[in-house]
Amino acid sequence: xxxxxxxxxxxxxxxxxxxxxxxxxxxxxxxxxxxxxxxxxxxxxxxxxxxxxxxxxxxxxxxxxxxxxxxxxxxxxxxxxxxxxxxxxxxxxxxxxxxxxxxxxxxxxxxxxxxxxxxxxxxxxxxxxxxxxxxxxxxxxxxxxxxxxxxxxx
Amino acid sequence: xxxxxxxxxxxxxxxxxxxxxxxxxxxxxxxxxxxxxxxxxxxxxxxxxxxxxxxxxxxxxxxxxxxxxxxxxxxxxxxxxxxxxxxxxxxxxxxxxxxxxxxxxxxxxxxxxxxxxxxxxxxxxxxxxxxxxxxxxxxxxxxxxxxxxxxxxxxxxxxxxxxxxxxxxxxxxxxxxxxxxxxxxxxxxxxxxxxxxxxxxxxxxxxxxxxxxxxxxxxxxxxxxxxxxxxxxxxxxxxxxxxxxxxxxxxxxxxxxxxxxxxxxxxxxxxxxxxxxxxxxxxxxxxxxxxxxxxxxxxxxxxxxxxxxxxxxxxxxxxxxxxxxxxxxxxxxxxxxxxxxxxxxxxxxxxxxxxxxxxxxxxxxxxxxxxxxxxxxxxxxxxxxxxxxxxxxxxxxxxxxxxxxxxxxxxxxxxxxxxxxxxxxxxxxxxxxxxxxxxxxxxxxxxxxxxxxxxxxxxxxxxxxxxxxxxxxxxxxxxxxxx
Numbered sequence: 030x031x032x033x034x035x036x037x038x039x040x041x042x043x044x045x046x047x048x049x050x051x052x053x054x055x056x057x058x059x060x061x062x063x064x065x066x067x068x069x070x071x072x073x074x075x076x077x078x079x080x081x082x083x084x085x086x087x088x089x090x091x092x093x094x095x096x097x098x099x100x101x102x103x104x105x106x107x108x109x110x111x112x113x114x115x116x117x118x119x120x121x122x123x124x125x126x127x128x129x130x131x132x133x134x135x136x137x138x139x140x141x142x143x144x145x146x147x148x149x150x151x152x153x154x155x156x157x158x159x160x161x162x163x164x165x166x167x168x169x170x171x172x173x174x175x176x177x178x179x180x181x182x183x
Numbered sequence: 184x185x186x187x188x189x190x191x192x193x194x195x196x197x198x199x200x201x202x203x204x205x206x207x208x209x210x211x212x213x214x215x216x217x218x219x220x221x222x223x224x225x226x227x228x229x230x231x232x233x234x235x236x237x238x239x240x241x242x243x244x245x246x247x248x249x250x251x252x253x254x255x256x257x258x259x260x261x262x263x264x265x266x267x268x269x270x271x272x273x274x275x276x277x278x279x280x281x282x283x284x285x286x287x288x289x290x291x292x293x294x295x296x297x298x299x300x301x302x303x304x305x306x307x308x309x310x311x312x313x314x315x316x317x318x319x320x321x322x323x324x325x326x327x328x329x330x331x332x333x334x335x336x337x338x339x340x341x342x343x344x345x346x347x348x349x350x351x352x353x354x355x356x357x358x359x360x361x362x363x364x365x366x367x368x369x370x371x372x373x374x375x376x377x378x379x380x381x382x383x384x385x386x387x388x389x390x391x392x393x394x395x396x397x398x399x400x401x402x403x404x405x406x407x408x409x410x411x412x413x414x415x416x417x418x419x420x421x422x423x424x425x426x427x428x429x430x431x432x433x434x435x436x437x438x439x440x441x442x443x444x445x446x447x448x449x450x451x452x453x454x455x456x457x458x459x460x461x462x463x464x465x466x467x468x469x470x471x472x473x474x475x476x477x478x479x480x481x482x483x484x485x486x487x488x489x490x491x492x493x494x495x496x497x498x499x500x501x502x503x504x505x506x507x508x509x510x511x512x513x514x515x516x517x518x519x520x521x522x523x524x525x526x527x528x529x530x531x532x533x534x535x536x537x538x539x540x541x542x543x544x545x546x547x548x549x550x551x552x553x554x555x556x557x558x559x560x561x562x563x564x565x566x567x568x569x570x571x572x573x574x575x576x577x578x579x580x581x582x583x584x585x586x587x588x589x590x591x592x593x594x595x596x597x598x599x600x601x602x603x604x605x606x607x608x609x610x611x612x613x614x615x616x617x618x619x620x621x622x623x624x625x626x627x628x629x630x631x632x633x634x635x636x637x638x639x640x641x642x643x644x645x646x647x648x649x650x651x652x653x654x655x656x657x658x659x660x661x662x663x664x665x666x
Contacts, residue, residue: 105271140272144195
């Protein structure tokens with residue numbers, strides 16, 4: 030289970046890019062379009078330093094899925110087991126911002142974990158748009174935007 | 184006994200990147216404490232400042248969430264594996280939405296079965312309750328029973344606004360808090376009690392004084408505001424913010440043996456200002472701290488407010504919109520008054536003059552400058568320290584206590600003479616002949632200020648003891664009983 034490097038180690042994360050496969054990007058786009066106008070969410074599985082899969086999870090928020098997402102402990106354990114089965118690691122989560130920019134909200138900041146990477150997709154009128162990646166600063170004062178690189182675009 | 188603890192990815196930098204760590208202990212609490220002793224950086228990520236596990240940290244023993252076992256006290260058998268499991272949350276900018284659909288798990292169906300077999304509630308109604316968001320203003324007498332029942336009923340999100348700590352004198356009626364909570368923040372003890380009753384409820388706490396600057400922001404996104412405030416300034420603030428945001432206000436208030444309840448600020452319905460356009464002059468209506476309150480009374484009124492909040496969320500039943508319910512616990516009588524929206528109401532009328540939140544302390548005449556003015560111009564004052572020095576010097580003076588007899592029986596300052604405020608005008612003859620200085624006190628200094636004014640009208644000079652016997656107990660003689 031060890032040996033796979035986490036795609037974005039905590040401190041240098043913002044300066045080193047996050048590599049992600051096309052298939053994972055495509056899953057995120059589809060997922061965001063399907064759940065629109067609600068938010069979608071899921072885990073990103075990394076193998077050998079690049080994200081190879083977007084693993085869809087249920088949005089279990091009770092604060093209104095149009096503006097909130099929550100991955101409960103059951104979802105987290107499911108994603109972790111899946112990552113382990115693929116010989117990968119779990120260090121990144123994605124969610125959509127329906128009709129909003131792909132930038133972290135104050136609520137995102139308040140609920141962020143250290144050392145996780147957060148991918149956000151903007152979905153406007155049901156059409157997937159920008160995808161960005163963010164790293165929480167050590168002192169929780171904010172996020173730094175990272176570089177997200179996939180084969181057919183960036 | 185050593186147990187394996189599985190560390191989730193985001194916390195591994197604090198365990199030298201180890202995925203599993205062994206820690207000693209016979210219970211979950213002991214294992215976690217020895218874990219955080221080995222890896223001290225873990226502590227601030229697992230625990231909040233109050234020493235409780237953070238909201239987004241879940242702990243499992245094998246496959247069971249400890250919230251459904253015995254939490255920290257869950258006993259461990261050899262071979263049990265403990266997992267720390269994060270919840271991940273976030274969302275787009277803006278408040279949580281009002282429309283929600285929420286499925287019920289099998290465990291929830293069991294928990295709410297007595298609701299589900301009521302055709303008036305049923306699965307649809309329980310889902311609405313689960314999607315519902317109620318904000319309680321105050322975790323005191325009214326907020327306590329209301330929040331407890333709303334949590335038990337399965338409300339999705341329960342917000343609580345308060346900034347106080349639990350005081351011994353709260354325990355007679357504020358049943359969210361217990362004896363071990365004295366001195367703790369009311370919000371911490373509220374969160375503990377509410378999640379113990381129902382861990383599914385999302386408890387949002389706001390440790391702040393509600394003001395014109397933050398009320399609109401705090402209320403946004405809630406379905407119902409439950410007004411459990413104890414003063415007029417905040418009550419008008421809650422009312423106006425509810426009218427401006429079109430959020431219904433489940434209102435209640437209590438005094439001594441009497442309570443009232445209604446629902447304000449629904450579209451087309453009356454608001455608190457339609458009932459009481461102006462606040463009473465400051466000091467006329469004593470607070471519960473001055474006038475007392477029967478401990479059970481807020482239990483009755485607070486649960487009526489919770490009932491109304493539930494019906495508003497269900498969108499069913501007959502609510503108290505347009506009716507003011509009056510309850511007298513001493514004679515055990517309920518009465519009802521009809522209320523109508525006042526077309527001339529300054530905030531919910533046809534041509535409102537108030538279009539935003541105002542300064543409510545000023546409006547209610549309780550801003551510091553107005554409060555002093557209300558006590559009468561130029562009421563001479565003295566402090567408890569000066570009084571103590573006078574006692575120590577054995578300087579001659581007359582200490583007049585204008586509280587009620589039953590208060591005098593609870594505690595008194597040695598050497599004082601009791602003449603209740605209401606009897607003062609007819610008992611002026613009992614005061615010493617001129618020459619001797621008179622110092623007047625009551626519980627907190629409000630009634631005695633009035634007494635000084637009465638004496639002045641009768642040509643008798645006297646000084647008001649600032650802060651009353653409460654200040655005396657706090658700063659001079661802590662052996663006296665405080666009430």
